[in-house]
Amino acid sequence: MSIATRSDLVINEIEIISNEDGLSMPTLDCYNITEYKPIRLEHKWIITNFHSIITSMEQKICLKSGIFVNGVVPEVKWRMCIFPCGGNLEGTTNPYLFMEVTSTSQYKKLTFKAKHKYTIKSYSYEVSHWYSDIFINTISLHPNNPIFRCSIFCIPISRIDNYFYRNYSLDICCEMEIIPDDKGIFCKEEVVKPPMDNVSHYVNYTSQFKKMYDSSSEVDCQIICNGTILSVHKFMLIAHSSVFNAMFKHKETKESEEKTIKIVDAELPALKMMIDYIYSGMIPELLNDDEIIDLLQLADKYDIKPLNHLCQDRLKLRLTKSNVCELLIVSEACKAQSLMDACIKLVAKNLKHIVESEKWSEMENTHPKLLFDVIKQAIKHRF
Incomplete structure (x- = not known):
């Protein structure tokens, strides 16, 4: 099956070029043809008047092909990209081509191996087609990092004139294949974020525990910190912390006998956030570095691993x-x-x-x- 599309040309300045940049761009057209075969896919990309953009010497301009999809991994989108004048590669004004791979899955990590090569077509009997090396990449796409760029193919500007067709067009073809592993699996999927319906259910479920805490209903334990008494439920502490579990598991411990835990080496706001997390599974969005660090230290001390990981993720973002x-x-x-x-x-x-x-x-x-x-x-x- 073949699908032919005519798309607008996508022009980026690494991130974006606005109209205010005042670039005088030549007239360019972009044509995309995708041919699907079992497992393999071939995408053709024709850029007309390519010569004019090379001579413009606008180094940061990036051209992008239309998006194509391999049915073996339908949640992944592919597109070829080319910097006609060297882009962000230091010390070169040669065009270079690369592949941009993007996952559309919001909650799955996708891992697969892909093989592909580029061909720049020649329309002269005197010049052969120009083939790249075969690129083989193991690609892992995560909802938090859904874009992967790979397979750079540099095109010496001294040779490119031999490959122009009518209207100085450049005809690029990409042949791509997904390689199965030794068990015949083309793509490994791992759920790393629950679908939103599960999130909604989880929030409703945990909110019932938070109501118990806020109302002090059926509390059977106290935490004392800096003179402040926090009334809690033992079963919640035990369920989330191996340290609290050990305190109450042994009947001879002071905490078990008095049903009271005294904490002297913690900031009260951080302790309250830790208890809120135990009941709700959430922490406030607007926390500064020191507040997150205080919370991480408590999560480490009381061995609350999910909270520990959440604090690490927050700090990595900052x-x-x-x-x-x-x-x-x-x-x-x-x-x-x-x-x-x-x-x-x-x-x-x-x-x-x-x-x-x-x-x-x-x-x-x-x-x-x-x-x-x-x-x-x-x-x-x-x-």
């Missing part, structure tokens, strides 16, 4: 070159491996800037072993 040193220390203290990995990746990308900072110098005196381990891992990421 991770910057300015706070990475502090969060490295927090990661080590709270055994927060996911946050630690994110910090190390940021250090690897900004090594010179971070190691020359005042905070890094302070850590050389206070946490020398941690810095040694971080540098060792950061170097692995860079190479």
